[in-house]
Amino acid sequence: MQEPRRCRELGIVVGAMPTGPLNxxxxxxGVRVGHTTLVEGDGIRSGVTAIVPDQLTDRRSLPxxxxVGNGHGKMVGATQVAELGEIETPVVLTATLSTFRAADALLTYMLAQPGRETVESLNPVVAETNDGYLSDIRARPVRAEHVLAALSAASGGVPAEGAVGAGTGTAALGFKAGIGTSSRRAATSRGTVTVGxxxxxxxxxxLQVAGVxxxxxxxxxxxxxRPGRPEHPGNSCVIVVATDGRLDARQLGRVARRAIFAMARVGSDFAGGSGDYALAFSTADTQTPTAPxxxxxxxxxxxxxxxxxxxxNSLFMARTTVGVAGRVKYAVPHDRMLDLLRAHRVELRA
Known part of the structure; x- marks a missing residue:
C-alpha cells in the first residue's frame, strides 16, 4: 500500500508564490486545527474537523x-455571516446529517468559554459534505463529545490530511479524497500577508493535475x-480561508469567490447536486486601517x-477506503499518475 504524500513530496509544485513554513x-x-476521526465496524467512515482562531478568545467576532458557488448544502450560520460579515465561533466541518448535532455541540463549547457567562445569542458556523457513499450517514454517528474533542485537540503544526476528521468518508474527482491544506505568502504594499x-x-x-x-x-x-452517470455525483466542497491581512467583510467576500473559482483548476464540474461553499476570515487587528x-x-x-x-493534497494524502456495503474509493496511484504526467512532459521537481 502506498504511503500518502503531499504535492511537493511528489514533485508537483503549484504556482510560483512562496508558501508559509508549514504550507x-x-x-x-493563531489558527489551529483539530480532528476527530470515526472508523467503526464496516459502516462508519465519518468525523469532525475544527478550525479554531485563537483571536476569538479575546474578541467576540472576526471579519x-x-x-456560495452552489447552494445545495446545509451550512449552519450562513445567513448571519452574509448579513453581518463576521464569524463568532470556530468553524466546524462534518457530514451532512451530523451538521445539526455538531452545531449544538459548538454552542456548548462556546457558552463554556470564559467571558461568555451571560451570552444569550451565538451564531455557530458548521458546514458539511455528504459522506454517504462510504459511511452509514443515516446513523448520524457524530456526537457532542466528538465535536468537543476536535475543538479541544486543535493545535498548530501541519494538520493531518486525507481520510481524517470530516474527510474520513469523502471522495472527489473519481478518487478517495478528504482534508487538504496549503498556504501562500503574498507581498502587498503593507508587507507580507499570509493566506492559509x-x-x-x-x-x-x-481530476486535473498541472493541466493533465x-x-x-x-x-x-x-x-x-454507469454510462452517462458518474459514480459519485456532486456532494460538495467546503473551503475555509484564513488570513492575517487586514481585510474587511466585503473584501473577504471577494477572496472567498476566488476560492470557489480555484476548484476549476483541479477539474470540478460544479454539479448541480453539489454544495460548494467558501468562507474567508481575517485574524488581523480591526483597529488598523483596512487594506487598499x-x-x-x-x-x-x-x-x-x-x-x-x-x-x-486532499487527494494525494488519502488512502484507499472500504466502507458501508463494501463500497470502495481508491486513492490516486502516485506512481501511475506521475508516469502519466511525465508522458505529458510535465516538469516534476525533485
Whole structure:
C-alpha cells in the first residue's frame, strides 16, 4: 500500500508564490486545527474537523466573507455571516446529517468559554459534505463529545490530511479524497500577508493535475460508473480561508469567490447536486486601517494557488477506503499518475 504524500513530496509544485513554513492553514498565526476521526465496524467512515482562531478568545467576532458557488448544502450560520460579515465561533466541518448535532455541540463549547457567562445569542458556523457513499450517514454517528474533542485537540503544526476528521468518508474527482491544506505568502504594499486554506473535498469532475486529466481508468483504478452517470455525483466542497491581512467583510467576500473559482483548476464540474461553499476570515487587528483594494490582487493569486494545492493534497494524502456495503474509493496511484504526467512532459521537481 502506498504511503500518502503531499504535492511537493511528489514533485508537483503549484504556482510560483512562496508558501508559509508549514504550507498549511496553521501558518496564519493563531489558527489551529483539530480532528476527530470515526472508523467503526464496516459502516462508519465519518468525523469532525475544527478550525479554531485563537483571536476569538479575546474578541467576540472576526471579519468574514462567504461565497456560495452552489447552494445545495446545509451550512449552519450562513445567513448571519452574509448579513453581518463576521464569524463568532470556530468553524466546524462534518457530514451532512451530523451538521445539526455538531452545531449544538459548538454552542456548548462556546457558552463554556470564559467571558461568555451571560451570552444569550451565538451564531455557530458548521458546514458539511455528504459522506454517504462510504459511511452509514443515516446513523448520524457524530456526537457532542466528538465535536468537543476536535475543538479541544486543535493545535498548530501541519494538520493531518486525507481520510481524517470530516474527510474520513469523502471522495472527489473519481478518487478517495478528504482534508487538504496549503498556504501562500503574498507581498502587498503593507508587507507580507499570509493566506492559509483548509478544504473538505467531496465533489465530482475529472481530476486535473498541472493541466493533465487523470481519469481513474487511465491509472488502473476500478470504477462502477454507469454510462452517462458518474459514480459519485456532486456532494460538495467546503473551503475555509484564513488570513492575517487586514481585510474587511466585503473584501473577504471577494477572496472567498476566488476560492470557489480555484476548484476549476483541479477539474470540478460544479454539479448541480453539489454544495460548494467558501468562507474567508481575517485574524488581523480591526483597529488598523483596512487594506487598499490594490493589495487584493496578490491575495487573490495566493488564494487560487493555495486552494488548488490544498485540493490536490486532499487527494494525494488519502488512502484507499472500504466502507458501508463494501463500497470502495481508491486513492490516486502516485506512481501511475506521475508516469502519466511525465508522458505529458510535465516538469516534476525533485
Amino acid at each position: 498549511a492553514v496553521t501558518d496564519v498565526p 468574514a466573507g462567504l461565497f 486554506v483548509l478544504v473538505q473535498a467531496n465533489f465530482s469532475g475529472v 486529466p487523470i481519469r481513474p481508468e487511465q491509472v488502473g483504478v476500478p470504477t462502477l460508473a 483594494e490594490s493589495d487584493l490582487e496578490p491575495v487573490f493569486a495566493a488564494v487560487l494557488e493555495a486552494v488548488e494545492e490544498a485540493l490536490l
